[in-house]
Amino acid sequence: MTATDPALTALSQGWCALSLLHGKIESHIERALQARHGLSVREYSLLDVLSRQHDGEGGHLQMKQVADAVVLSQSATTRLVTRLEERGLLSRYLCPTDRRGIYTNVSEAGFELLEEARPTNSTALREALDSAAENPDLAPLVKAVEGLHTVA
Template sequence: MSVMNFDDSRLTAIGLLTEVHSGLMSRFQPALSAAGLSEIDFETVIRLARSPQQRLRMSDLAAQTELSTSGVTRVVDRLEREGLVRREACASDRRASYAALTDAGRERLESVLPDHLRDIEESFTGLLGADELESFLKSLRKIRDVVRPCATAGAAEVTPCPGDGPTRKEAPARP
């Protein structure tokens, strides 16, 4: 029988990552809850806010959030009832629809971001020097691109809908 090394650095790395993620989400939740947003609500509206024209195809939003098609539909339905997002039909492809951030959604984000950014700074980014943070972000993107290759789906602007032409304009880089 072989003896397993339970002190393997790979186990330590994933354990630390899991602990950090859990701890950060616990720290962030009070500010999000005070703004009436769940974790997935916030992820959805911030992704819309950071996307070209502050909208994403529903399929791209599902890919970015790793929700199923029905899961993203439920989230968008709830956010639409609250007036934070709206659905937009694609004029050239009746099969495609978009989720778009509304003015109320932008205002909700603007109300929560100061506290959320303070929490991020105090418990995460502010603990690292500039070079450490730059290196850490580069490492995270490298890993993200392997484990969630669709995390930036829709990040390039397409005019007006996919399939309408070859012109693509790169959107600003996003984490």
């Protein structure tokens, strides 16, 4: 395969379109969440992931699992957790069975903010997808994203 191989060029163009769609969606949601709730997309994602924890077996995530879920490095996730903890939206505690492990829970204030922000996130996502669907290069990707909910 060479750099001018049509298959490689098509793959590269597909990746560029996917990256563009992601960027458009993320920036639109970011602006909406910041304006209405003072949250970044990453902060919202972290609160959302942590809000799904439960007290059953395997119900609490370790920091590496949280980092993987929000697609950040462990150090960036720790900094994000610290910022949200300082705002009173999260709390940390030691794992009862492994004193080396630290878990994070969403506080009552964090749950309230998350519930207020969910409709904003959903509306902004819909707006971003609708706008992207008007671009012929992005429309097939939008269709694919919209079809994912029926698969899962």
